[in-house]
Amino acid sequence: MSRLKILFVANVAKEHIRKFHIPTIIKLREKGWCVDVACKVDAEIPEADNVYSMCWERNPFTLKTFRGIRQLKALIAKNEYNIVYCHTPVGGLAARFAARGFRKKGLKVVYCAHGLHFFKGAPLINWLLFYPMEKLMAKFTDTFITINNEDYDRVLRKFNRKMSVKLIDGIGVDFNRLNVTDRLGVRNDYRRKLKLPSDAIVLIYIAEIIQNKNQQMIIKALEIVHKMGYNVHLLLPGPNHHNGEFVELSEKLSLDEYVHFLGWRSDVGCLMAASDIYVASSIREGFGINLVEAQYCHLPVVASSNRGHRAIIKNGENGFLVPVNDYQMLADRIVNLITDKTLYDKFTNLDVSKYSCDKIATNIHSILTELL
Numbered sequence: 217m218s219r220l221k222i223l224f225v226a227n228v229a230k231e232h233i234r235k236f237h238i239p240t241i242i243k244l245r246e247k248g249w250c251v252d253v254a255c256k257v258d259a260e261i262p263e264a265d266n267v268y269s270m271c272w273e274r275n276p277f278t279l280k281t282f283r284g285i286r287q288l289k290a291l292i293a294k295n296e297y298n299i300v301y302c303h304t305p306v307g308g309l310a311a312r313f314a315a316r317g318f319r320k321k322g323l324k325v326v327y328c329a330h331g332l333h334f335f336k337g338a339p340l341i342n343w344l345l346f347y348p349m350e351k352l353m354a355k356f357t358d359t360f361i362t363i364n365n366e367d368y369d370r371v372l373r374k375f376n377r378k379m380s381v382k383l384i385d386g387i388g389v390d391f392n393r394l395n396v397t398d399r400l401g402v403r404n405d406y407r408r409k410l411k412l413p414s415d416a417i418v419l420i421y422i423a424e425i426i427q428n429k430n431q432q433m434i435i436k437a438l439e440i441v442h443k444m445g446y447n448v449h450l451l452l453p454g455p456n457h458h459n460g461e462f463v464e465l466s467e468k469l470s471l472d473e474y475v476h477f478l479g480w481r482s483d484v485g486c487l488m489a490a491s492d493i494y495v496a497s498s499i500r501e502g503f504g505i506n507l508v509e510a511q512y513c514h515l516p517v518v519a520s521s522n523r524g525h526r527a528i529i530k531n532g533e534n535g536f537l538v539p540v541n542d543y544q545m546l547a548d549r550i551v552n553l554i555t556d557k558t559l560y561d562k563f564t565n566l567d568v569s570k571y572s573c574d575k576i577a578t579n580i581h582s583i584l585t586e587l588l
Contacts, residue, residue: 220588221250221295225288225302225311227274229267230259232304236330236387238263239573240580247581254291255307276306277345288314292323299584301326305333309349312356319356324587327353328361330387331502335366335523338500351375358587361580363387363503364527382583386503386527388576389568391512394485406490410451410476417448417554420491420515422484422506423498425456425477432465433497433520433541439469440547446554450495453478453487488513493553496520499540504528507535508571516563518549534566 222244226232233241233255241251241263250265257269268291272284288310292300300323302311308327315325333346354360354375361382362368368383375381396402404414412418419438423429431452441448456463456477466475481487488494494510494517501524507517508528517535519525529535536552538545553560569575 219248219250220299221252221297222299222301222584223292223295223297223311224251224253224255224264225300226253226255226307227272227304228256228258229253229261232307233261234259236303239388239390239577243574243577243581244584252295252297254288254311270310272306272310274306276309276349281306281310284310285314289317292318297323298588299324299326301328301584303328303330305346305349309353312353316356319358324358325356326359326361326584326587327357328363328387329367329371329502330363331500331524332362332367332370335500354379359583361583364523366523366526367502380586384576384579384583385570386505386508386576388573389505389508389512389571390573391509394488394509394513396485396489399489402486402489406486410478410490412449412476412490413447415447417446417493418451418491419448419493419495419550420451420453420487420510421495421497422453422481422487422509423496424454425452425458425462427458428499429454430497430499430520430540431458431462433543433546434495435462435466435469435471435475436543437495437546437550438471438474440543441550442471442474444547444551446551448474448550448554450475451478451487451491452476453481453484455480484509485513488515491515493518493550495546495550496525497540497546498522498525501525505571508568511535511566511568514564516553516560518546518553520546535563 244251252266253261253264254268254270261267270284272280300311300315302308334343357379359380360371363386372381438450466472494515496519501522504525510517520540521537529537531537536549
């Protein structure tokens with residue numbers, strides 16, 4: 217019997233295939249599948265059987281996308297795949313256009329939306345550009361996978377009724393990279409390295425410093441917490457792509473010794489161990505994977521209310537949700553956790569195993585197998 221053949225299609229290797237899909241690729245190959253990848257190759261993917269370099273860019277509305285469609289059509293015709301499994305606006309557009317004619321021959325097309333670009337509160341331009349595109353592409357899709365309830369409900373109600381719509385618990389978390397052997401020892405060591413007082417309350421938010429991640433919300437809430445008399449520091453690991461504006465804000469508010477911009481870090485588990493409360497302020501998310509990581513590290517979570525965070529946090533049950541840019545409520549929830557040990561403990565002993573890479577990969581394997 218010949219091996220089942222699947223083609224993963226996405227925009228890039230480094231920030232998508234390597235970041236999200238390696239566990240699924242490994243799982244499928246363990247099950248005997250031939251797994252190929254087509255993307256813009258900016259990192260090696262040795263876990264796949266074959267990797268094909270595509271010409272496209274991040275923006276789907278360019279001529280390179282149409283050149284990529286031709287590349288994919290030739291690739292699909294040559295290799296006779298059973299399934300094309302596509303991701304990202306570029307990969308999803310190119311793959312579904314390229315696969316149209318082959319579906320009559322039995323090819324199945326699966327699209328996974330890592331947070332649709334149109335959502336409640338999204339800019340009008342997002343709705344004008346991406347909603348018509350995704351609705352059209354749904355006609356050429358056999359299974360549409362979503363990772364939050366808002367996207368799931370909209371796709372189920374508004375898109376192609378003939379396709380199967382699935383909701384999964386995110387795209388998988390590699391908990392192994394968060395494990396530390398001596399949590400207390402690491403905590404004390406990292407506090408010394410970062411010059412954090414041993415008695416300080418430490419907040420952490422791991423994210424790129426960009427407008428959407430909205431770190432200014434946390435900085436302004438920190439100002440309120442300090443005025444209430446609490447010794448609180450804030451760790452902000454992540455590359456700074458916002459021209460130093462949040463650094464200037466912390467200096468303007470006289471918080472520069474309390475806000476620590478750490479740049480890109482690979483020691484996420486250790487930084488979590490040095491911290492007390494996880495805060496997240498983003499304006500939009502497809503799925504808040506960093507919240508799951510925080511919960512695994514036994515940190516209580518206070519997060520802005522967006523569709524990705526709501527997929528994980530049930531307000532008052534396993535964390536707190538606050539309106540975007542409500543600095544006062546964010547400050548109040550932080551103080552609630554500082555002053556109420558029972559509440560703190562409630563939010564730090566949670567089972568997040570359903571979000572593990574292995575369980576998500578197993579779920580995706582089941583979804584793909586259903587099509588055959």
